[in-house]
Amino acid sequence: MSSRTLPLLFINLGGEMLYILDQRLRAQNIPTDKAKKVMNDIITTMFNKKFLEELFKPQELYSKKALRTVFDRLAHASIMRLNQASMDKLYDLMTMAFKYQVLLCPRPKDILLVSFNHMDAIKDFVRDAPSILNQVDETYRQLIEIYTPLSGGEFQLIRQTLLIFFQDMHIRVSIFLKDKVQNSNGRFVLPTSGPVPYGTQVPGLIRIFSCNGEEVKRLQFHSGGSYSSALREGSFELFGERVIKLGTNMYSVSRPVETHMSGTAKNSAQHTKVNTAPNPLAKEELNLLARLMGGLEVQKPANADTGFRVNLFATDEEEEEALISRPAELSYEVINIQATKDQQASAELARIMGEFKEEGAPSESPSSKGEDLLAMMDGL
C-alpha cells in the first residue's frame, strides 16, 4: 500500500525504544556517563545519513521479522547488551505502544504529530551533543518536507498500511491495563467521548437545504457519545505545540515497563499462520534489508570493562522465566544472518554478516550465487 510508511514506522518505534531504554538505564542505576553514551550511540546510529537515505526511498514495509532484525541491531549499537527475553519484551512494548498511537490518533494526519512528539523527545535526549542534534534536525526537516504536503487520504493509506502491519497483535501491556486504555483481551479501548478531531463537527446535527441552497430545517439527534468540539490543530513546524499527547514519553522510574505475555489464545493461532506462510518475496526483502542495514553503522563490540547488560525485567530470574515461558506463536524468530565463505559477497553484506557472526555457526558454502542471500537466513 503506501510506499511512504517505513520512515514513520521506524522513527516512531525507535522513539518508543529510546523511552524504554532511558527508563531502564535509570532504573538499573547505570552510571550517567555510560547511560548517556548508550543513548547517544543509538540515536547517532538511528539517524545515520546513509541509513536514512535508504529508509526514505519509497518502498513497501518489511515483515515483522525483518524489522525486528533491524531493531535488534539498533539496540546493540552501543556498549549495552540485551539478552533474548529482554529484547523480545522491548520489541513487544515498542510495537504495542505505536499500535496504540496509530489506532487512537484522531485524524490520520496526526500520525505526523505523533512522530513529531517522538522527534522532540529524541532531540531532548541529545540536547548536549550538537553534532547529533544536527543529524536529528536534518531528518526532522526531511519529515516535514515529505509529509506535510500529503493529503488526508494519503495519510489514511499510510495509517491503513501500519494497521495491517500491527494486525492481530494483542499483547497486553501493564501500563495500558492500569491506565484502562487496554482491555484484558488485548484490545485497545476506543473512547466515545472527548474532543472530536480537528476539522470534525460534534455529531448530532442534520441540516436540510432547499434547491437554492437555503437551510430550511435543522434536526438534532442523540449521538450516543459525549463529544466536545475539536482542540486547536497541533503545529506541523520544526518547533511548536503538538497539542496531542500520543507519542510522548509515558514511562518514568515510578511507572516501570511490564508486559503480560499470555496473548489471547483465539487470535494467536492466526498470528502464527500469518507469520509462517512462506513468502516468495523473502529474497527480495532480504536484499532490501541488507541495503538498509548497510547504512546502520554499529560500534565494535564493547570490551568487558565498559560493556554492560540491561534487563527489561525486575530480576534476572524473571527474565530467564520469560524466555522459557514465552508462547511459541509470539516468537519473532529473528532473521539470523550467518557468515558465509562466499568471497563474492559484497563488502557491505560481508560487514553485516561479520557483525552477526556471533549469533550463529558458520554455514556451508552456498551452492550457487543466486542462493547467497537466502543461505544467510537462518530459521526462516
Add this chain to the structure above:
Amino acid sequence: MYHKEKSIQIKSSASALYNNLSVLRIAPRSLTYFTVVHANVVNMVSASWDGLNFSHRQLQSKEGNIAASSSLIMQASWCVLPARELLVLTSQKGIQMYESDGSIMVYWHALDIPETPTAQAVFARGIAAVRENYICVGVSSGSVLVFDVPSKGSNIMLSEVLEEHRDSITDMASECSGSLECIADLVTADDSGVLCVWKSGEDFQLLNKIPGFDVCCSSVKLWKGTVAAGYGTGQIRLYEAVTGIVHAEVNAHARWIYSLDIAPFSGLLLSGAEDSLVRVWHMTLTPETNSVEIEHLYSECVTDTQICGAKFCDGDGYAFAVTGYDLSEIIRYTQA
C-alpha cells in the same frame, strides 16, 4: 429497533480498508455470501438463512501466473449484472474477477507497476457493476477502468478509461434503485472529495462533477438520483446527482467514515465509522418539491471496534452486518 444476532466467525481478522465487507444474497438457495479482506487474503463465508450452515473459503491475491504473493488486497466486492454475478478483487498488482462462489478466476487485469516503487502508491480500489454489462474499477492514479463483461465466458474487455479524477479513487457506486428513469448510472469518488456522476453506454458520459473540499470521500452510494457521500470528517452529504445541489448535511460521526450502504426498497441508509458506531438513517424523497430529507433512526456502538465494513443484508434493510479492524467476526443485527 435492531437486535444483535449470533456473529459469523471468519478465518482471519478484517483489515482497516474502506468498505471492507461485501454481501451477496442468493435467494434461490437461501444463502448469503460475505467477503472480508485480511491483508493479502479474502475471507469468504456462505451462510444459510436458517443460521445452521456456514462454509468458508479463502482467496489469495494471485497475480496472473505467480502462484502466491504478498500483494495486499484493497477491496473485494460482488458485482451483480442481470446475466451473471462476479466477485471482483482489487489489489496493489491488479484486478481479479472470479465466479461468484470464488471457484474460478475468469479475468485478470494487471496494473502498470513501475520497476522501482514510487512515492505515489499503485493500487486499484472502488468497484461497481453498472447496467447490463459493465464493471467499473477505480485506480490510484484517478483513472476509472470500464470493463465490458459478456453474459458468460471469460471474454472480458477493457472498453474505456475515464480520466476525470486527479486523486486516488476511493469508492464508486451505481444506481441501486433499479429504476430506469434515473439519468445517472454511476458515481465515482476520490481522495480529495471530488464526485463524478456518469451516464453509462458505449462511451461513458460525464454528467456532473461535484467539487470536493479537500476532504476524502471514503464511501459513496447512488439511490433514485441522489448521491449519499461519507467523508473523512465524519460528515454525510446528500446531493442531487445531476445538478450537484446539496440536499442535506449530517454531522454523523466523530471519526472517519469507512462505509455507507443503502437499502433501496426502504430508503434506509447505513453508516459505519472509526468512532465504533454504526447508524441507520431514513431518507425520504418528495419528487413534487424535488426535496430529500434524512432523519436518524438508530445507532449501535460496537465497543472498541473501528468499523471498516457495514452492509445491509437485504433490499429492505431488515438486517445489516458489520466488520471492524482486528475483528475475526461479522456481527449481524436484525430488526426486532
